[in-house]
Amino acid sequence: MEISKTPKPPYYAVIFTSKLNSNSEGYEKVSGRMVELVQQQSGFLGFESARETVGITVSYWKDEASILKWSSNFEHQEAQRLGREKFYNSYSIRICKVERAYSSMSV
């Protein structure tokens, strides 16, 4: 996992934070498939992810239309249903416009 190389702002970010249930059997498989699938979506710019007590996944997008299209993807909707009903104890989704960005990448 690397820090995403994103274009100059403005672009969009989806901040997804979650806490898993103690029994989240099947989560890794569904999660891995979503990582695979999201990278094929038009307008997808990159993502970063880490989990300790809470899991944080930030995905970056060209525009809001791309986010809407991904949220209504059939296979993704099934994964969202499993997330709500089985995997997540709690979660939060925040749709954001990235207005400014700074980075320092070593070579």
Place this chain on the structure above:
Amino acid sequence: MEISKTPKPPYYAVIFTSKLNSNSEGYEKVSGRMVELVQQQSGFLGFESARETVGITVSYWKDEASILKWSSNFEHQEAQRLGREKFYNSYSIRICKVERAYSSMSV
């Protein structure tokens, strides 16, 4: 660490992603102090943090002015300098306007 309970959008988010150097001695102490200090800042709404290969810290703010004030806090500036010069192999800071949010919190 809980998922932050934030007000209705719009508000702001700072997405800070980083990779630590192999020698990042002193990082935990500085990082812990910043967690303490940030919570005392006016306009601060909450934060979420997790680190695996990359570290992701998202802090939430009332407005841009609060973010600017925190970024110029004297003790925080010294921590930023240590981060750049010693702790971080690479990092990225993204300033975002949260436009929409959904959450499901179990009780």
